[in-house]
Amino acid sequence: MKRLLTFFSLNRSLWLLLFYIFLSLLLMNFSDGRSLRGVRLVLLQTIEWIDEIKEAITVHQNMEKELLALKKENFDLRLTNIKLREVLIENARLRKLLELKTSSPYHLVAARVIGKGTEEGIRTLILNVGEDDSVRINMAVVNADGLVGRIISTTTSESIVQILMDHNSLVSARLQQSREVGVVGWSGNSWLDLQYISKNIPVKRGELVITSGLSQIYPPGLKIGVVADIIENEYDWFKEIRVKPAVNFNAVEEVFVIRALREEKRDE
Amino acid sequence: MNRYIIRYFFVFLGALLLQSTVITPLFQIYYWKPNLILIVLVIFSLHHGQMAGSTAGFLVGLSSDIISSSLLGLGALCKSITGYIAGSFGSELVRERYQFIVALFVAGGVHDIIMLFFNSLGRDMSWKVMIFVYMIPNLFYTAIVGTIIYYFVGRWFHHHE
Numbered sequence: 001m002k003r004l005l006t007f008f009s010l011n012r013s014l015w016l017l018l019f020y021i022f023l024s025l026l027l028m029n030f031s032d033g034r035s036l037r038g039v040r041l042v043l044l045q046t047i048e049w050i051d052e053i054k055e056a057i058t059v060h061q062n063m064e065k066e067l068l069a070l071k072k073e074n075f076d077l078r079l080t081n082i083k084l085r086e087v088l089i090e091n092a093r094l095r096k097l098l099e100l101k102t103s104s105p106y107h108l109v110a111a112r113v114i115g116k117g118t119e120e121g122i123r124t125l126i127l128n129v130g131e132d133d134s135v136r137i138n139m140a141v142v143n144a145d146g147l148v149g150r151i152i153s154t155t156t157s158e159s160i161v162q163i164l165m166d167h168n169s170l171v172s173a174r175l176q177q178s179r180e181v182g183v184v185g186w187s188g189n190s191w192l193d194l195q196y197i198s199k200n201i202p203v204k205r206g207e208l209v210i211t212s213g214l215s216q217i218y219p220p221g222l223k224i225g226v227v228a229d230i231i232e233n234e235y236d237w238f239k240e241i242r243v244k245p246a247v248n249f250n251a252v253e254e255v256f257v258i259r260a261l262r263e264e265k266r267d268e
Numbered sequence: 269m270n271r272y273i274i275r276y277f278f279v280f281l282g283a284l285l286l287q288s289t290v291i292t293p294l295f296q297i298y299y300w301k302p303n304l305i306l307i308v309l310v311i312f313s314l315h316h317g318q319m320a321g322s323t324a325g326f327l328v329g330l331s332s333d334i335i336s337s338s339l340l341g342l343g344a345l346c347k348s349i350t351g352y353i354a355g356s357f358g359s360e361l362v363r364e365r366y367q368f369i370v371a372l373f374v375a376g377g378v379h380d381i382i383m384l385f386f387n388s389l390g391r392d393m394s395w396k397v398m399i400f401v402y403m404i405p406n407l408f409y410t411a412i413v414g415t416i417i418y419y420f421v422g423r424w425f426h427h428h429e
Contacts, residue, residue: 013318013319013355016322016323017348020325020326020344020348021348023341024329024341024345027340027341027344028340047285050285050289051289
């Protein structure tokens, strides 16, 4: 008995293993017991729950990536949209210019504004056409809205336009209805002044002011602007007429330089 | 002591849950996937001996049987033997660097052979294919992953002896 006990105590781990093997075999024998189904169910649910959390984390990570990609795509689309709008606006502007070119009685040289003058006291635009394009000093410059100014300087490939909103700019102008002639110059503000129109000449607001054609520079009939305001002073001989320019000088992008009158128009 | 038991309980529980949820989808390559439970059991048995090893193996195997829908008791049988064998490598005589790898290969091999034997009962299975295509590559995969794990957490088990 003592030997047996000694044997048992010396090989405790082996006996324990044999016990586990016996227990395992016993369990294998009763493997499909109903009582275990509940335990299995709980454990399987726990695993399913963990799996769901893992799935949720994965979905969340994927959504974050997707969100980033969508944000980037949105940004790109906005940029494209802005570019497309630009193209649309440019298209409309060029269409107007094309209409002007085909309907104009003059030989026109198309030009793009590539800069604004930096000279002190002179308000100018720089064009991408010059002497090589037959552009010369004192040629009138127009766009689809009306008169822009005149060429005051040229190089072979570029030229400078003095715009109407310049202190040194004076244009012989005519009121379209009364046919009265005056001189348009810059007021120093956002409008032009039409000078030397006698008090007794009836002038209406909204009346068109065009070039008179009496100067060597500007051909007749070019739109300068419309009468915006009329002020009469008791002691002045002339009316003070404010003209709203036809051209928005801050937004000029394409212009035409009037080179000469077309042959057929000259014959007429 | 009780504190350690609770800790090890959670370690084994974590291994069981990870094996069921993360290991299969993330680490399975063709038929092979590392056996995390086997790795943890071998590390534990190496540090705590045959009795603790076979007990842990029995309990972990039983738990894995309950979780999976396999034959109840089969996992308990395989893993109690695995724990016992791995525990026998934990004596002072074999405390070498390669101790873990040898224990893992021997205990894991026995574990897989018993598993294969019971799974092949009543089925027409090729032992050659099972051993060379499934068991040995799987053991190598488990050994590689196990070595990495042992490198990082092996000491943790040792400190809690």
